[in-house]
Amino acid sequence: MTTDILSTPAPARGKSIRSRERKALLYGLLFTLPATLGFILFTAGPMIASFILSLTDYNVFKSRTNFIGFDHYAVLLSGKDELFTKSLGVTFYYVVLKVPVTILISFAIALLLNMNVKGRSIFRTIIYLPNIVPAVATSIIWMWLLNPDLGLVNTALSWLHLPTGQWLYAEGSVIPSVVITTLWGIGGTVVIFLAGLSGIPDQYYEAIEVDGGGWRHKLLHITIPMISPTLFFNTVMTLIGSFQVFSEAYILTQGGPNNASLFYLFYLWRTAFRDTEMGYASALAWIMFAIILVFTLLVFRTAKSWVYYEGDERS
Amino acid sequence: MRDSTLKLSVGYAFLVAISALFLIPLVWMVRSALMDLSQIFVMPPIWIPHPFKWDNFTRALTTLPFDKFFVNTAVIVVLGVVGTVVSSTIAAFGFSRIQWKGRNLVFGILLSSMMLPGAVTLIPTFLGWKSLGFYDTYVPLVLPAYFGGGIFNVFLLRQFYMTIPRDFDEAAVVDGAGFFQIYYRIILPLSRSAVIVVSLFTFLGAWNDFFGPLIYLKSSEKFTLALGLQMFQGSYTSQWDLLMAASAAVVLPCVVVFLIGQKYFLEGITLTGLKG
Numbered sequence: 001m002t003t004d005i006l007s008t009p010a011p012a013r014g015k016s017i018r019s020r021e022r023k024a025l026l027y028g029l030l031f032t033l034p035a036t037l038g039f040i041l042f043t044a045g046p047m048i049a050s051f052i053l054s055l056t057d058y059n060v061f062k063s064r065t066n067f068i069g070f071d072h073y074a075v076l077l078s079g080k081d082e083l084f085t086k087s088l089g090v091t092f093y094y095v096v097l098k099v100p101v102t103i104l105i106s107f108a109i110a111l112l113l114n115m116n117v118k119g120r121s122i123f124r125t126i127i128y129l130p131n132i133v134p135a136v137a138t139s140i141i142w143m144w145l146l147n148p149d150l151g152l153v154n155t156a157l158s159w160l161h162l163p164t165g166q167w168l169y170a171e172g173s174v175i176p177s178v179v180i181t182t183l184w185g186i187g188g189t190v191v192i193f194l195a196g197l198s199g200i201p202d203q204y205y206e207a208i209e210v211d212g213g214g215w216r217h218k219l220l221h222i223t224i225p226m227i228s229p230t231l232f233f234n235t236v237m238t239l240i241g242s243f244q245v246f247s248e249a250y251i252l253t254q255g256g257p258n259n260a261s262l263f264y265l266f267y268l269w270r271t272a273f274r275d276t277e278m279g280y281a282s283a284l285a286w287i288m289f290a291i292i293l294v295f296t297l298l299v300f301r302t303a304k305s306w307v308y309y310e311g312d313e314r315s
Numbered sequence: 316m317r318d319s320t321l322k323l324s325v326g327y328a329f330l331v332a333i334s335a336l337f338l339i340p341l342v343w344m345v346r347s348a349l350m351d352l353s354q355i356f357v358m359p360p361i362w363i364p365h366p367f368k369w370d371n372f373t374r375a376l377t378t379l380p381f382d383k384f385f386v387n388t389a390v391i392v393v394l395g396v397v398g399t400v401v402s403s404t405i406a407a408f409g410f411s412r413i414q415w416k417g418r419n420l421v422f423g424i425l426l427s428s429m430m431l432p433g434a435v436t437l438i439p440t441f442l443g444w445k446s447l448g449f450y451d452t453y454v455p456l457v458l459p460a461y462f463g464g465g466i467f468n469v470f471l472l473r474q475f476y477m478t479i480p481r482d483f484d485e486a487a488v489v490d491g492a493g494f495f496q497i498y499y500r501i502i503l504p505l506s507r508s509a510v511i512v513v514s515l516f517t518f519l520g521a522w523n524d525f526f527g528p529l530i531y532l533k534s535s536e537k538f539t540l541a542l543g544l545q546m547f548q549g550s551y552t553s554q555w556d557l558l559m560a561a562s563a564a565v566v567l568p569c570v571v572v573f574l575i576g577q578k579y580f581l582e583g584i585t586l587t588g589l590k591g
Contacts, residue, residue, distance in 0.1 A: 049443075050439045141344050
């Protein structure tokens with residue numbers, strides 16, 4: 001064999017390492033092939049196709065499809081599509097309300113759960129439970145609870161002599177009402193916070209106690225810095241999720257009243273599947289992608305200044 | 316950390332109040348599902364039905380073919396869970412236990428798709444399935460699970476696999492085992508709990524999925540429970556007893572699965588959340 005010519009000990013060892021490396025590469029690619037194919041077929045490919053589609057006037061019911069360049073984007077950015085502007089405003093309002101409220105409340109609940117109280121695991125189970133209820137069922141339950149005439153919420157409020165509301169049925173209150181229904185499913189975020197909290201070593205708190213610091217010092221100087229990676233993770237995930245709210249709009253409000261809950265993804269779905277304007281809807285999708293990307297990058301950028309990673313094992 | 320008694324009791328009171336708030340909607344659903352329509356709206360509210368109207372369930376579940384929806388959902392869920400488990404464990408193995416050139420780069424690229432809003436790929440994916448003749452079938456809802464099983468699951472399993480000592484693999488290599496044997500005989504049995512976590516998340520995701528079936532299914536005899544429930548809600552808007560009975564029936568399997576697998580759920584969330 002030709003390899004015999006090179007059979008001095010050192011290169012031979014190099015050779016076997018190289019063949020082992022080659023074997024590892026082969027198997028590595030083989031094991032990850034379905035996932036890579038899936039990425040190409042269901043993510044990368046459709047992404048490119050979606051962009052190309054957004055440059056055409058493709059409509060399922062039109063026989064001819066024309067390439068129209070960036071016309072859709074020009075229309076969207078000029079603000080001529082009032083529903084687009086409206087849905088953007090609605091979605092921003094929702095995100096701005098939902099993200100901080102979700103993060104604050106779930107962090108507070110996690111802090112409570114992290115105390116050494118009896119029956120902790122029962123509380124944790126109860127608070128997580130609504131998170132697994134299907135969105136359709138959640139929506140149906142809350143539609144009734146928030147019903148202005150027959151709902152439990154208004155009944156309870158009037159019983160307490162507090163002002164009642166129109167909730168999902170008034171333009172001014174529909175978005176906060178949707179936020180309330182989604183807060184019911186906050187348990188997932190709570191449990192992630194809880195996992196982060198339980199990872200903080202007790203000694204850190206004890207050190208503060210030795211120095212005579214109270215709970216405020218513990219929270220500001222230990223808990224918040226130590227939890228900041230989890231805080232960061234939860235913020236990014238809630239942010240990305242909130243931009244894409246759909247089921248709630250579809251079932252709870254159908255975008256109403258008077259388009260006051262015309263969430264972006266709902267508008268996109270309507271454009272693509274009811275009006276079958278798939279080219280235009282693809283442009284809508286890309287604008288949404290760009291917005292989410294910008295926001296996520298912004299959070300990532302600020303992360304450097306407030307997210308604290310212990311040591312440098314950041315892998 | 317030791318907390319003072321005062322602080323503990325205040326915290327306790329808060330926890331009881333919050334838990335009550337979280338439970339009320341579920342309790343309300345169950346009590347209304349078992350109640351006569353004449354009692355449902357009585358003020359102040361009645362919390363315990365009298366008599367228990369069990370036939371609300373039979374009435375609600377037979378007005379629409381919920382038995383069929385149940386079977387349809389079960390088929391999608393089982394096929395989805397199998398595909399996800401097989402496919403994501405294999406991928407996670409390739410991304411954690413085999414050292415190959417470009418591994419982290421490829422994984423990073425795949426991972427970036429987690430940030431991608433589904434809306435961007437939605438329309439071409441839909442058109443693709445449609446042109447292949449798979450509109451109004453379960454193929455678009457199930458087949459993708461066999462291609463990677465979702466990068467989130469791969470990520471979760473990979474995190475778990477990286478905690479398994481490498482000595483195990485090396486010992487197996489000395490015994491002449493190949494990569495596939497290491498995957499099948501060592502890593503898979505050792506990662507039982509992580510596999511359960513992935514199965515549970517996939518089960519719930521598929522059971523609760525609304526958007527997928529809404530877009531891909533047209534004939535009502537192919538509907539899933541989530542779609543069926545939504546259809547029910549559309550046609551029986553004011554029949555709150557039946558609506559609540561149908562909702563409770565759809566929610567119940569999730570609650571049972573969650574309560575049985577609770578330990579694994581919490582483990583799984585811990586596994587993903589700890590590393591930002």
